[in-house]
Amino acid sequence: MSIIVTGSIAWDYLMRFPGYFRDHILPEHVHRLSVSFLVDDKERHRGGCAPNIAYSLALLGNRPKLMGTAGIDFDDYAAWLNSVGIDTSLTYVYDQEFTATFTVITDLDNNQIASFHTGAMARSRELSFHNLDKDSIDWVIIAPNDPQAMVRYAGECRELGIKFIYDPSQQLARIDRDEFMRSAEGAAVLTVNDYELEMAKKLSGLDIDGLLDHVGAVVVTRGAEGASVYTRAETHHVPVAKEEAIVEPTGVGDAFRSGLLTGLAYGFDWPTTLQLANVAAVYVLERVGTQNHSYSLDQYIARFRACYGDNPALEILRNRAVQNTPEYPPT
Ligand SMILES: Nc1ncnc2c1ncn2[C@@H]1O[C@H](COP(=O)(O)OP(=O)(O)OP(=O)(O)O)[C@@H](O)[C@H]1O
Numbered sequence: 189m190s191i192i193v194t195g196s197i198a199w200d201y202l203m204r205f206p207g208y209f210r211d212h213i214l215p216e217h218v219h220r221l222s223v224s225f226l227v228d229d230k231e232r233h234r235g236g237c238a239p240n241i242a243y244s245l246a247l248l249g250n251r252p253k254l255m256g257t258a259g260i261d262f263d264d265y266a267a268w269l270n271s272v273g274i275d276t277s278l279t280y281v282y283d284q285e286f287t288a289t290f291t292v293i294t295d296l297d298n299n300q301i302a303s304f305h306t307g308a309m310a311r312s313r314e315l316s317f318h319n320l321d322k323d324s325i326d327w328v329i330i331a332p333n334d335p336q337a338m339v340r341y342a343g344e345c346r347e348l349g350i351k352f353i354y355d356p357s358q359q360l361a362r363i364d365r366d367e368f369m370r371s372a373e374g375a376a377v378l379t380v381n382d383y384e385l386e387m388a389k390k391l392s393g394l395d396i397d398g399l400l401d402h403v404g405a406v407v408v409t410r411g412a413e414g415a416s417v418y419t420r421a422e423t424h425h426v427p428v429a430k431e432e433a434i435v436e437p438t439g440v441g442d443a444f445r446s447g448l449l450t451g452l453a454y455g456f457d458w459p460t461t462l463q464l465a466n467v468a469a470v471y472v473l474e475r476v477g478t479q480n481h482s483y484s485l486d487q488y489i490a491r492f493r494a495c496y497g498d499n500p501a502l503e504i505l506r507n508r509a510v511q512n513t514p515e516y517p518p519t
């Protein structure tokens with residue numbers, strides 16, 4: 189079973205300013221804005237959509253291949269990804285670039301000032317599926333990345349007959365109708381959250397029915413309301429997996445996609461697939477950071493059963509995990 193995860197690879201730098209931005213930004217002088225915030229704590233987290241998705245895929249017993257671009261500050265990140273069972277042989281490291289960097293300063297009111305430095309991510313448009321053995325690829329996800337790379341990968345998957353999920357997420361704000369249609373066309377699945385669904389409809393001028401002329405299925409996540417799938421043949425809505433605590437939601441969408449890919453890769457029915465995705469997502473809600481959650485497959489299966497009852501797919505999940513990763517669980 190070979191799943192290729194494409195998307196951004198980034199370091200996230202999170203800083204807290206122990207004051208209020210509003211005390212330092214003077215509206216009458218913003219034409220000459222020059223402020224520097226002395227911050228007294230800083231955390232660095234592993235981030236980027238592609239490693240986030242690949243990480244939960246590995247927890248679910250897959251051995252995903254991460255296809256993306258990183259820079260000189262990637263060594264320890266790569267070592268960690270390999271240690272959890274992610275194959276980074278399709279990840280290219282550019283020694284003249286930095287890995288993409290998300291930097292955010294948060295004040296005491298939870299206002300944020302952020303920047304995203306694209307760095308090596310801009311080079312992801314240079315990667316191609318034409319260099320790979322297409323018959324060895326079962327599924328690809330095209331997660332948020334350099335916009336040109338996303339269009340390229342979708343076009344190549346279409347030409348090569350590789351099944352793909354188109355996951356534009358926040359990049360919907362950056363692309364035009366043409367880019368959206370060229371990326372979505374032929375996708376087995378388009379996945380968006382409920383807000384992004386409205387953006388996608390506006391951008392394309394199509395409703396869900398119209399979108400289904402171009403993609404096989406539309407999967408919509410609805411935060412605490414769960415997730416829905418629409419295909420020509422069926423529509424399902426699946427409520428969320430019950431959370432133990434809501435600590436920090438960043439990354440829930442990415443973890444959801446790991447469960448989605450797992451269900452699709454194993455050929456499970458849609459309700460089971462959305463349930464798998466909801467359970468994968470809820471773990472992220474309970475931790476700060478997008479790759480700080482962890483579970484064994486047994487723990488995951490027990491949690492699934494507690495939320496949705498037993499399902500024969502769970503035994504298949506367990507057996508496939510052993511086939512995919514003979515050394516599972518990782519030591
Ligand atoms: N309060 C919650 N309780 C349980 N599960 C939740 C909750 N909120 C979100 N989820 C799970 O996460 C999935 C994705 O959530 P959401 O629709 O908020 O994604 P998103 O807006 O793309 O998130 P992200 O911030 O990661 O981009 C939901 O379909 C659900 O499975």
Ligand SMILES: [Mg+2]
Nearest residue numbers: 357381441442
């Ligand atoms: Mg999202």
